[in-house]
Structures are given as structure tokens and as C-alpha cells.
Amino acid sequence: MKNNYTLEVKNLQVWYEDQQVLKQISVKIPKGKITALIGASGSGKSTFLRSLNRILETNPVVKIDGLVKIGGQKIYEPTTDLIELRRKVGMVFQSPTPFPKSIYENVAFGLKVAGVKPNQSKKPWWQIFEQKRTANEIENSEDFMDKVVVNSLKEAALWKEVKDRLHTSALKLSGGQQQRLCIARAIAVQPEILLLDEPCSALDPISTKKIEELLLKLSDKYTIVIVTHNLHQAKRISDHIGFFHLGEMIEFGESQYIFEKPEQKLTKEYVGGHFG
């Protein structure tokens, strides 16, 4: 049974300076499913998400207490390898965050910082000004980095749109494409878990639909945890839902039950649109 859960959280508490923003959160998030975290602004759902890859603590005023286990390993131990943890737990942010680099370099970024040498480095220095490699060359390349970049872009349903401009800046892509690029960049390091913090809040409905389809497809391979403001989105894509209110997780369960017969009155009011 234990293997059915990727993420186990016990009594997680978080403070910003003296203000407690997460209170005694305990939850088990199932493996290979999409879990949506819903709740009003300021309910703590993003804070919770950001505690799962320990990106939360980059803010120096944050204090964290409690237990988080990923694949059975406690991640808040002094011996935890942060780099390894963050490779295992990918993250996509609210607004797209492409780096001011080419599309190819963006997707290859995680590999590069992990020490994978790019194919180009084997070229002698005087060839750096030579013609950039074509989409075909990269697609058929045997190089590890090329393969990962191509596969990640394909997995993120972006390859066809960008294959002929892999060397142009990622900042030239549309918002929706940039967000899918960020998903490609996150899965290029082959994580087990993908955290998404309101990934569609800055996007138009068509781009949103593309991302939702993509997430449904990716849920075969990855455990996905997505924070969303959009109840319809939660309904469309999630298997499980956690409802947050004022720093507490009020209810966690299968999506259908949360929407149809929630146990808590607050949940019922929230999914019924009485507040939020």
C-alpha cells in the first residue's frame, strides 16, 4: 500500500516571521495522479506547494516545521541533498519563467547545471560561427543532451511549433508556449513529481486548454500537484483535491466526492461558489 503514495506530509507548519500561514497539514498524495490544491487567495496552497521542493526557504523570513516524505525519504533532514531533491521534484511557476536564452538552451538548462556536456563542446573552437544545427540534425542526433531536449519538447507538445527556431530566444514565444517550454524544461531533468503553481492564471483559454491536455497526458508518467484558482480546471483534470482555508487543509479526497458530497461545510460553500 505504501507505494501508492509519492508524497507524505505530517504536521507541516509554516510561519512568515511571526505569522503562521500553514497549520498542521497532514496529507498523503497518491502516485501517478493529478492532485489539485484549491482555496481562496492567502489560504496557504502555494506556500504548501513551495514547501515540497524546499524552494520556500529561499525566502529568509520563513520558518518550517514538520515532516515531508518523498518516495519514503524525509526531505527536511540536515543530510538532504537539495540539488537532488529539486531534480526529483520539478516546478512550474505562475507566470512563465523562460530564461533569456535560446529555446534549446532553456530545455537543456537542468542537464547543463547537472554537469552534462553539450554536443557542441566537441566542435573545435573555430567552428563556433558555423551554421547552427537544423531541427533534423538535432532530432536524429545520438547525443544524450539532444535526445533529452527533443523528447522533452515532444512530451510538452511543443516540438512541432518550435523545431525550426530552437536557436532563437525563448522570450519570443507566446505566453502559452513559454509555459509549455517551462514544463519541457522541468521534465528534461526527469523528475518524479511535477509541481505547478497556478500555471494557467496568466494564459488565455486556448493556451489553458492545451496545458490541461498536456497535464492529463503527463499524469501517466509523473505525479502532478497543481495549485489552481479555477474550480472548473480542478474538476476537469484532477483525480484528487485538497481544499485549503486560512492555512489549514480542510478536506482532501477524490475530486468527485469533493465536488458532489464534501464532508465539510466550508468545502461545500467554496465549491458551491459562496466565497473565494
Added chain:
Amino acid sequence: MKNSFKYITYLTLSLLLIVVILLFEQGGSVLSWQFLSKNWSHVDILKGGIYPAIIGTLWLGLGVMLISFPVGFLSGLYLTEYMNHGRLKRFLILVIRNLAGIPSVVYGMFGLALFVRFFGFGSSLLSAILTLSVMTLPWVITASIEALEALPKSWREASLALGATKWQTLLNVIIPAAIPTSLTGGIVANARAMGETAPIIVVGATFYLSKLPDSLDDKFMALPYHVFILATQHSSQHAGAYAAATALVLITISFGMSAIGMSLRYYLRKKLEG
């Protein structure tokens, strides 16, 4: 109201233009290949040129750039990326901003005390480079801080979330993106340093040398000081024309530096944004 602003703007710009025109009128006749390429002739200034002063000023500019840009940029990097927000940081930034307002001759005295005397570098090109580097540091640091703070916080988080270390994040994402803007600050500061007269008189510039500086320990000639002497203290009847012509060369070098800086920045930015 809008119109009066417009006239003030045009008036200011035309003053600049008038300066250049007057310099041309005064010194245009002196400009020649000989003027640019020959050593200074002390007795009959018509026989020589200002070549050593041009070279001196270029060495000075190069030296200042090589020292003040890296030191200033790294200081800005430390202040923005490593130092915790707090009183000490605000205090340091306040001090740096104020250092930019200190008169240049004070930097000259500082250089005289520290580099010439205390470190024993003597009146030399090295002392002048170090003095002007210290003088330009506040501008470079301020420009670097502004460039670094303008970058989105989300880049730093996204990079860390991909398993990059802090140093990898700085090296691969933050530094390349901040360099173009910082460089502009560095080049503007450098152009000003090359035009400074007061500090270099104190630490190593001379009016007349028979040879170019061979090493950093040598004294050197420099354009701004040359203009100053020609305009105020030289007995030759052509001194005025020579001063104007020398000033024209100095302005041209300054503009040239700025132009190189702007194109470099444009190129780097284009490369960044694709």
C-alpha cells in the same frame, strides 16, 4: 508649458553643439595627421603633435575599465545577491551613492596619499589608473545594482528549482543578463574618468615627456591636462588653437568610447533576447 520645456531642451542641446563649433573654429586649422601622430615638440609646438597624450589617455581608459568594471560589478553582485536586507546594506548603498558625489580632486589627494606615497607606486600611470578606478567605482557599483535588481526574481527561483546551485544560477542566468546594463554604466563612468584633469595632475600626469610610458611605473601625458596647460600657461601664440584642437580629440575619444559601449550593449542585449 509643453513648449517652454521643448525650448529649454533645444537650448541645452544647442549649447553642446556651440561648444563643438567653437572648438572647431579655434582649433580646426591645427588638426592634421602630424598633430595626431607626432611626439610633442616643446620649443616650437607647430613641429610636434599630441600623440603621447592620446596614448596616455587611452592607456588610462583601458586600465580603469579593466579594474573598475570587474571590481564594481562583483561588489554590486555581492550587495544584491548575497547580502541580507537590513540596516548594514542600506547604509553601505547610501555610502556608495554619496561617494559618487565627492569632488574628483579629493580622489586625487586620496590617491596621492594611498597609492603614490603609502604603497610607493610613485607618480605614475599605475597610481593614476588606481585613483581613477576608485573614483569611478561608485558609478559602476550603482549601475550594477540597478541592473541586477531589475532582473525578475522568478529567474532565480526557476533556476534553483531545476537543481542549479546559487552560483550556477548567478553564472548562467543572472550575470549574463545583468552585464549589458552594468557595462553601460561602466563605460559612461570610464568616459568621464578619461576627461578628468584634477586627480591625474596630483598622481602622475605631466605636460611634457620625450617618450611614451614603457611601463605602469612611468609618468605619462594625458589629453585633459594637456588642454589645461595649453589654455592657461603656455607662451606660444598658437597655444589657444592647440588647446582647442586637443579638446576636440578628447571629445571625439569620449564619444567614441560611448559609441562602442552602446553598440556592445546593443549587441549583448540582442543576443540575449534573440
